[in-house]
Amino acid sequence: MTTYGYARCSTNENKQDINRQKRELKALGCVDEKNIYWEYESGTKVDRVELNKLLDKVKAGDTIVTTEVSRITRSTKQLCEIIEKVKEKQLKLVIGGFVVDCSKGELDAMTDGMLKMMGVFAEMERNMISERVKSGMANAVAKGKVIGRPITTIENLPSSFIKHYPKYRSKEINKSELARICSISRQTVHKYVKVYESAEEK
Template sequence: MIYGYARCSTNEDKQDIMRQTRELKAAGAEQIFLEYEHGDTAIKKQLASLLEQAKEGDTIITLEVSRLARSTKQLCEIIDTVKNKCLRLSIVGSINVDCTNGEIDPMTNAFIQMSGVFAELELRIIRERVRSGMANAKAKGVKIGRPQVTADNIPAVFFRHYPAYQNKKLNLSEFSRICNLSRTTIYKYISLLDNV
């Protein structure tokens, strides 16, 4: 079986995940696991599920090392699992790790670990640029963070369905789904109205 693994940081980035999916299918993926998590997130549920489901001799393909992990430690743990389960790991167009005999050759191991170091470095550079940009914007008087939510800027869709929620015709989950808002946001709006 050939499994594909695609990851992007948020589920709003549909174009990127669809691009990855297309390229993974073109590379031969029969089943693709989609993950919406940051690269350095400790637990990636879809990746864990994929590694658990894969059986000896199966192949896992992804487009870049940074899709698997942005931490060298996490990458080494993934490689250990690949080795222990006798799998193949292919980074499309660059690295092929064949552990079907339960071993990994030293050169391939070194190369993939170096790739992990560069993925981690790239993440740290991005974070430093963001911090610097935010400090610069703050120094110029730009307000950093999410805009303050007040009762005046609650969306109309919330008010359209709020009476049904108050009359217990909708539970919180239904209210959230109808408004296309998270439960946390719904709670925030309800709290704001209760304090008005």
């Protein structure tokens, strides 16, 4: 029986430090860092690479720990799907101090209800944040400010990508490995590679 941890932040390492979650996961029982799966992805994204790897890896009797329900997902629908997976695989799910024991393949009605309520609040919080962001953007536009992501250039590529790109270029690692090391998607790696190669050609 093994304890695994899952940590997630929405933006990249330059804006959010995921190490705090890792420390908290160790305090919750996932003492071996190699068993901590982590990524920088939106909590509403369904197909998350590291979460899927973790759910495929765990076996009956294993435990998954996370700091709060919003780290796993901000979608009530996806949370229900994860709960079913936990029951199917007979796992324990620890969310902060809340223990969901499905090691016998079952979940009592009270725990099930509380867990789903936590999911509803996580989704509601996300929607409220989204509404505030949209309101702020509309206000900024009304004041004549330019809204949108800055153009990606070699000057603003993440330091982790710049550091590990030479390994990809020398074929020591492939795009998937580079994406994992940098905690970004393969699509983002492809975009960054094009930016880097275009800069080199100039």
